[in-house]
Amino acid sequence: MTALPSPKDEMWRYADRTALAEVWDALSPPEMLQIAAHNEVQQIWQPSGEEIEIRRATITLEKGARLSLYALNSASRYGRIELDVKLHEGADFAFDAANIGGGSATLEIVTTVRHVEPAANSRQSVRTVLGGTATGSYAGQVAVARDAQHTTSEQDIKAMLLDRGATANAKPELEIYADDVACAHGATVGELDPVQLYYAAMRGLPPEEAKALLLEGFVGGLWDALGPDSPISVEAREQLRAMTR
Amino acid sequence: MLKIENLHVAVGDKPILKGLDLEVPAGEVHAIMGPNGAGKSTLAHALGGRPGYDVTDGSVAFAGEDLFDMEPHERAANGLFLGFQYPVEIPGVSMLQFLRESLNAQRRTRGEEDLSGAEFIKLARGQAEALGLPADMLKRPVNVGFSGGEKKRAEMVQMGIMDPKFAVLDETDSGLDIDALKAVGEGINRIMRAQNKGVLLITHYQRLLNYVKPDKVHILVAGRIVKTGGPELALELEEEGYAEVMA
Numbered sequence: 458m459t460a461l462p463s464p465k466d467e468m469w470r471y472a473d474r475t476a477l478a479e480v481w482d483a484l485s486p487p488e489m490l491q492i493a494a495h496n497e498v499q500q501i502w503q504p505s506g507e508e509i510e511i512r513r514a515t516i517t518l519e520k521g522a523r524l525s526l527y528a529l530n531s532a533s534r535y536g537r538i539e540l541d542v543k544l545h546e547g548a549d550f551a552f553d554a555a556n557i558g559g560g561s562a563t564l565e566i567v568t569t570v571r572h573v574e575p576a577a578n579s580r581q582s583v584r585t586v587l588g589g590t591a592t593g594s595y596a597g598q599v600a601v602a603r604d605a606q607h608t609t610s611e612q613d614i615k616a617m618l619l620d621r622g623a624t625a626n627a628k629p630e631l632e633i634y635a636d637d638v639a640c641a642h643g644a645t646v647g648e649l650d651p652v653q654l655y656y657a658a659m660r661g662l663p664p665e666e667a668k669a670l671l672l673e674g675f676v677g678g679l680w681d682a683l684g685p686d687s688p689i690s691v692e693a694r695e696q697l698r699a700m701t702r
Numbered sequence: 703m704l705k706i707e708n709l710h711v712a713v714g715d716k717p718i719l720k721g722l723d724l725e726v727p728a729g730e731v732h733a734i735m736g737p738n739g740a741g742k743s744t745l746a747h748a749l750g751g752r753p754g755y756d757v758t759d760g761s762v763a764f765a766g767e768d769l770f771d772m773e774p775h776e777r778a779a780n781g782l783f784l785g786f787q788y789p790v791e792i793p794g795v796s797m798l799q800f801l802r803e804s805l806n807a808q809r810r811t812r813g814e815e816d817l818s819g820a821e822f823i824k825l826a827r828g829q830a831e832a833l834g835l836p837a838d839m840l841k842r843p844v845n846v847g848f849s850g851g852e853k854k855r856a857e858m859v860q861m862g863i864m865d866p867k868f869a870v871l872d873e874t875d876s877g878l879d880i881d882a883l884k885a886v887g888e889g890i891n892r893i894m895r896a897q898n899k900g901v902l903l904i905t906h907y908q909r910l911l912n913y914v915k916p917d918k919v920h921i922l923v924a925g926r927i928v929k930t931g932g933p934e935l936a937l938e939l940e941e942e943g944y945a946e947v948m949a
Contacts, residue, residue: 651753652790653790653792655750655752655753655774655790656786656789656790656792657792657800657804658751658773658774658775658778659750659774659775659777659778659783659784659786660778660800660801660804660808660860660864661775661778661779661804661805661807661808661811661864662775662803662804662807663773663775663807663811664773664775666803666807667775670795670799670800670803671792671795673794673795674792674793674794674795674843675793675794676794677794677795678793678794
């Protein structure tokens with residue numbers, strides 16, 4: 458295996474290097490996922506329960522192919538999801554993911570989305586909830602090639618910090634060489650809204666239940682398409698409840 | 703049922719309520735009227751226990767207990783309902799989930815069993831229908847995308863579901879058209895007009911009082927109740943304004 462990536466490498470800047478060093482030699486190369494023209498695929502990535510978990514994929518969507526990828530990144534020590542996605546003409550990529558962690562966890566989602574041909578769509582929604590001294594990051598690059606006219610892309614990145622010691626990093630990036638495209642990105646970092654908490658208290662919810670409910674609302678929209686009882690939603694809900702207790 | 707004595711409340715460093723006395727016995731509806739900045743909403747939020755509203759003196763007894771000994775969620779579980787002037791939006795949480803969890807949290811605080819999903823849905827649908835709010839709206843996120851009138855109707859649906867002992871309604875009539883005003887007024891009467899319940903209506907205008915006839919009207923100016931009378935006092939105010947009535 459090659460040497461550890463340098464901390465100057467933007468894609469590895471926020472990694473937990475100690476944890477990374479422990480697993481680096483055994484790390485599998487990224488899984489390859491190729492979706493044939495006009496095929497439609499859904500994938501759900503749930504955490505394995507390992508304290509260090511790195512999941513990487515190199516994905517190609519052929520003409521008119523569609524991929525919906527749902528992911529929960531919540532390893533207790535170091536969790537990383539890394540995607541390199543190439544979109545051919547008219548392909549559609551939707552990524553809905555959450556970083557959820559407390560303690561001293563380091564969680565990161567790192568994506569590169571390449572629009573190499575016209576009229577493809579990509580949409581990424583990432584919600585991060587952090588407690589303790591956890592760090593959660595999103596670094597996402599969208600690259601639109603010269604020929605990729607009529608590209609639409611969106612990066613919607615939001616983080617919520619529950620404790621003063623927690624840190625969120627958000628770095629959506631656009632590199633556009635075509636002139637007729639619609640690419641949007643936004644990033645916010647915030648705290649639970651005291652007015653919402655008060656409203657919930659006035660309806661009878663004790664503070665910890667009110668917090669859990671608001672956090673569920675913050676994250677929950679990601680997986681609406683899967684339904685409230687999908688395993689990924691249930692697992693995220695349990696983790697959020699554990700963080701507010 | 704609600705007895706407020708010498709209440710002083712500051713928001714930040716600024717004293718807003720300066721020795722307010724008020725008693726609402728069970729079975730009565732009282733209205734509080736007053737000019738902008740008199741402290742009407744401050745009174746509502748002090749009763750609710752909103753962070754940042756500091757009670758610096760005085761006491762409030764609610765159903766014989768010290769209100770300020772209770773956390774906000776305990777006040778709710780003990781039967782206090784606060785209708786918000788600006789109902790709060792909670793994206794991502796459906797009204798049904800919010801209300802079911804809230805009601806069951808109240809029940810648990812009181813040592814009662816949770817309501818089942820089916821029982822809750824039946825209750826919620828019934829209350830929505832009674833207020834003329836399409837039951838499907840309860841599947842939407844809390845107050846998100848609701849019009850002003852829908853938000854206020856939804857507050858009354860919430861009140862119907864919680865079935866409180868005492869309601870403090872902070873400008874529940876503001877921003878309502880005639881139909882919504884009538885629906886909200888009827889809702890207050892249906893849910894809260896009972897021998898063992900009480901209501902404190904905070905309002906700028908007399909018009910809600912056409913539908914909900916108050917037993918007493920209090921005028922709040924500069925943090926104190928300066929005049930108390932019957933329903934006719936509201937009419938006088940409407941015609942003559944605060945300056946005349948106070949003179």
